[in-house]
Amino acid sequence: DTEVTQTPKHLVMGMTNKKSLKCEQHMGHRAMYWYKQKAKKPPELMFVYSYEKLSINESVPSRFSPECPNSSLLNLHLHALQPEDSALYLCASSQDPASGSTDTQYFGPGTRLTVL
Amino acid sequence: QKEVEQNSGPLSVPEGAIASLNCTYSDRGSQSFFWYRQYSGKSPELIMSIYSNGDKEDGRFTAQLNKASQYVSLLIRDSQPSDSATYLCAVNQGSGGFKTIFGAGTRLFVKA
Numbered sequence: 745d746t747e748v749t750q751t752p753k754h755l756v757m758g759m760t761n762k763k764s765l766k767c768e769q770h771m772g773h774r775a776m777y778w779y780k781q782k783a784k785k786p787p788e789l790m791f792v793y794s795y796e797k798l799s800i801n802e803s804v805p806s807r808f809s810p811e812c813p814n815s816s817l818l819n820l821h822l823h824a825l826q827p828e829d830s831a832l833y834l835c836a837s838s839q840d841p842a843s844g845s846t847d848t849q850y851f852g853p854g855t856r857l858t859v860l
Numbered sequence: 861q862k863e864v865e866q867n868s869g870p871l872s873v874p875e876g877a878i879a880s881l882n883c884t885y886s887d888r889g890s891q892s893f894f895w896y897r898q899y900s901g902k903s904p905e906l907i908m909s910i911y912s913n914g915d916k917e918d919g920r921f922t923a924q925l926n927k928a929s930q931y932v933s934l935l936i937r938d939s940q941p942s943d944s945a946t947y948l949c950a951v952n953q954g955s956g957g958f959k960t961i962f963g964a965g966t967r968l969f970v971k972a
Contacts, residue, residue: 786948786962787904800959834903847952848894849960851903 747771748852750835756858759825765855767818767835775799776818777849778810779834787834793818825859832856864951866963874971879936881966883949886930892952893925893932897945898965904948908934939970 748769757763767776775794779787792800793812801810807829809821818835836849863886873879881895892911896904908923910916910932916923922935932951936943949963 786964789959792959832901832903847892848906848909850906851896854903856901 748835748837748850750833750852750855752855753853754856754858756860757822757825758860759827761825762821762823764822765820765833765835765857767820767837767852768816769837769850769852770816771837771839771850772815773837773839773850774815775838775840775847776812777836777838778808778818778820779836779851781832781834781854791820822857825857827859830857830859864949864961864963866947866949866966868964868966870967870969872969872971873939875939875941877939877970879939879943879968879970881934881936881947881949881968882931883933883951883963884931885949885951885961887951887953887961888927888930890951890953893923894950894952894960895921895923895932895934896948896950896962897943898948899945907947936968939968941970941972944968944970 751766777792778790781787789802790804791810796812807824811819832854834854835852838847838849866883894909895907897907898904910923910925920937924933946965946967948965950960952960
C-alpha cells in the first residue's frame, strides 16, 4: 500500500482567509514533503519533515506555515495568500530519510487551490 | 544551479511503437533517478526508479542510466493511448538528503 491522502481536493479562498491543507499516510514513512505545482511546470519543493522535524524550508513565504503533529500527519496552514499562490499542492512521503538518496517519494492526489 | 533537463515535447508516437524519453542532469553526485507519470490534473505516479548504470526493466518500461554521460532514459514498448501523459524525470541529489529535483517533463501522445 503506497497511499497518501490529501484533503480537501479543491479549495477556493479569499486573500484574507485562513485555511489548512491536510495530508495523511499510514505506511510508516518518516519523511513527508510539501510541493507546489503550477500548470505545465514541475513540482517545486516547499518543505520537508524528517522524523517530525522540519528539515528543509525552501525559502517559502511565511504566509505558508507547515506543521507535522505526528509521523502520519502533515498540515499546511495558509494565511493572507495571493492570487499567484493558486496551484496544485502536493504532499509526498518516503520511507526512511536515513537511507539517503535511494528513498522513493510517493505522492498524494493533491489539493487544487484557487485564491481569489 | 543544479538542473534536470528534458525535452518538453510533445512527443507523438503511433500505438504499438516504442516511445523514448530522455533526461540529462548536471549534478555528478546524483545517485537516484526516478520516472514519474502525470496525467493532466492528477498527481505524479512513480513508474520506475534506477540507481545503477545499465538497464532496468519492468513490464513495458525500461529505464536506462549512464552516470558517465549524466543521462537517464525511459523506453515504453508497445505504447498505448493510455500512456499519453507527461513524464517527469526526477533526480535525488547525492549530497545526503531529501531534495529531489524534477525536470520540466516531456508530454507524450500515443495515437490510436
